[in-house]
Amino acid sequence: MQNVAEFVIIEDNLIDFVKGASSQMKLLEERIMEQGQVRPGNVLKVDCFLNHQLDVDLLDKIGEEFYRIFKDDGINKILTIEASGIAIACMTARHFNVPVVFAKKAKSKNIDGDVYTSTVHSYTYGRDYDITLAKKFLSPADKVLILDDFLANGKAMKGLLDVCAQAGATVGGIGICIEKGFQPGGAELRAAGYKLASLAIVDTMSDDQLTFREQ
Numbered sequence: 333m334q335n336v337a338e339f340v341i342i343e344d345n346l347i348d349f350v351k352g353a354s355s356q357m358k359l360l361e362e363r364i365m366e367q368g369q370v371r372p373g374n375v376l377k378v379d380c381f382l383n384h385q386l387d388v389d390l391l392d393k394i395g396e397e398f399y400r401i402f403k404d405d406g407i408n409k410i411l412t413i414e415a416s417g418i419a420i421a422c423m424t425a426r427h428f429n430v431p432v433v434f435a436k437k438a439k440s441k442n443i444d445g446d447v448y449t450s451t452v453h454s455y456t457y458g459r460d461y462d463i464t465l466a467k468k469f470l471s472p473a474d475k476v477l478i479l480d481d482f483l484a485n486g487k488a489m490k491g492l493l494d495v496c497a498q499a500g501a502t503v504g505g506i507g508i509c510i511e512k513g514f515q516p517g518g519a520e521l522r523a524a525g526y527k528l529a530s531l532a533i534v535d536t537m538s539d540d541q542l543t544f545r546e547q
Contacts, residue, residue, distance in 0.1 A: 383416035395424035405504040435463040452491035472500035486517025
């Protein structure tokens with residue numbers, strides 16, 4: 333186990349949609365450097381501030397940055413998947429003044445009526461699971477911003493995009509806190525034409541080194 337702060341190198345690649353990102357978003361990279369931990373198997377743990385214990389001030393700044401990037405894209409709903417994306421989505425929605433809807437990882441008894449479903453493969457847990465979303469909360473009238481904490485192989489994101497396609501909803505953009513740029517998810521989404529903004533992009537990661545892409 334290594335502390336990321338000891339091993340960060342910055343590289344000189346740019347992502348168009350976050351070019352000129354506000355300096356406050358360097359806070360995310362700095363926090364990863366200070367408190368993130370690299371574990372074997374390309375696992376980056378940020379549970380002390382992003383997806384277990386939550387730094388609400390940092391999440392609010394993340395939401396503000398997503399608003400800056402997507403404010404002119406006609407977003408009227410924010411979509412995410414439980415559980416780690418919910419806090420990020422809610423803090424972002426405050427800036428857009430729009431509702432949040434999240435896909436559940438299993439159909440529960442408190443979801444009534446018809447639902448959209450899609451099958452997602454979990455890289456972390458090594459299994460498939462179904463996500464569900466009540467049809468009454470997503471329709472062709474919606475232009476959604478999809479948010480999540482991590483993007484690696486893009487399996488969860490493909491499930492959310494499938495749900496949007498079933499609903500006839502328009503995807504106005506995709507926002508990611510941390511993208512593993514050495515895995516194919518981000519490149520595939522950009523090649524498909526989606527407006528993808530990742531606030532911190534890890535270009536390389538090993539047990540003793542982490543390399544960020546400059547934004």
